[in-house]
Amino acid sequence: MDELVFDVFARNCTSRETMEHATGRWGTLALVALLDGTTRFNALRRRVDGISEKMLSQTLQALERDGLVLREARPTIPPHVEYSLTGLGTDVAKQLHTLVELLESRMPEVMTAREAYDAR
Amino acid sequence: MDELVFDVFARNCTSRETMEHATGRWGTLALVALLDGTTRFNALRRRVDGISEKMLSQTLQALERDGLVLREARPTIPPHVEYSLTGLGTDVAKQLHTLVELLESRMPEVMTAREAYDAR
DNA sequence: CGGTATCCGTACTGATACTG
DNA sequence: CAGTATCAGTACGGATACCG
Numbered sequence: 385m386d387e388l389v390f391d392v393f394a395r396n397c398t399s400r401e402t403m404e405h406a407t408g409r410w411g412t413l414a415l416v417a418l419l420d421g422t423t424r425f426n427a428l429r430r431r432v433d434g435i436s437e438k439m440l441s442q443t444l445q446a447l448e449r450d451g452l453v454l455r456e457a458r459p460t461i462p463p464h465v466e467y468s469l470t471g472l473g474t475d476v477a478k479q480l481h482t483l484v485e486l487l488e489s490r491m492p493e494v495m496t497a498r499e500a501y502d503a504r
Numbered sequence: 505m506d507e508l509v510f511d512v513f514a515r516n517c518t519s520r521e522t523m524e525h526a527t528g529r530w531g532t533l534a535l536v537a538l539l540d541g542t543t544r545f546n547a548l549r550r551r552v553d554g555i556s557e558k559m560l561s562q563t564l565q566a567l568e569r570d571g572l573v574l575r576e577a578r579p580t581i582p583p584h585v586e587y588s589l590t591g592l593g594t595d596v597a598k599q600l601h602t603l604v605e606l607l608e609s610r611m612p613e614v615m616t617a618r619e620a621y622d623a624r
Numbered sequence: 625c626g627g628t629a630t631c632c633g634t635a636c637t638g639a640t641a642c643t644g
Numbered sequence: 645c646a647g648t649a650t651c652a653g654t655a656c657g658g659a660t661a662c663c664g
Contacts, residue, residue: 463625
């Protein structure tokens with residue numbers, strides 16, 4: 385029988401890998417940005433401040449491979465490529481969005497905690 | 505006036521930093537593990553398969569500084585140190601736990617998507 | 625426009641050894 | 645037990661240049 389390959393706490397765990405794609409530095413931002421709807425590559429790049437072309441490309445590829453993001457390219461000149469969320473991607477993105485909002489609303493607490501921590 | 509320092513999409517954003525601590529490779533696992541209750545350093549280390557002492561230490565320090573984790577040390581010999589979640593930490597951890605469960609329950613979809621992606 | 629290829633620095637990571 | 649210190653490898657990330 386298979387081992388618990390979906391248990392995040394296990395070292396060689398498939399879901400851990402996908403979690404990292406979704407919750408990683410750029411994954412979260414890309415997914416949440418896509419909640420606004422279908423978006424083109426460079427629009428996403430402008431939205432996610434600070435991301436490089438390379439990282440956006442890599443991030444989107446990982447998310448597409450995991451079935452969270454859908455990539456649709458029209459063979460026109462110049463190229464027109466649109467990214468959107470799949471059903472699963474939408475669910476994950478919503479969850480991440482909730483987390484982002486939770487954290488943003490409570491950043492004052494975080495700042496206070498940091499000051500206390502740094503004080504000693 | 506201040507800029508929108510809590511807007512994750514902004515490059516120099518404080519919440520982005522905290523998000524990365526919470527959703528990073530080890531942050532998520534540490535937080536979710538702590539949902540089971542107060543835990544000692546080495547117990548946590550055993551629970552989070554694959555984490556090194558160094559990374560666990562660094563992760564916990566970052567989370568403690570952000571006010572997500574509480575560290576309590578008894579000055580005994582040998583040392584006895586307990587880690588637990590703060591109120592904010594609990595909220596964040598629950599959110600992450602939901603995300604983990606969502607993803608684990610839908611890993612079959614992910615696996616299918618990967619096969620399709622790799623096929624072409 | 626939407627990428628890929630290449631280069632290159634640094635920051636992260638894990639072993640290992642050591643300490644109170 | 646609960647860490648810190650040190651070190652070496654690597655993978656991440658950004659800048660630049662280039663292509664269809």
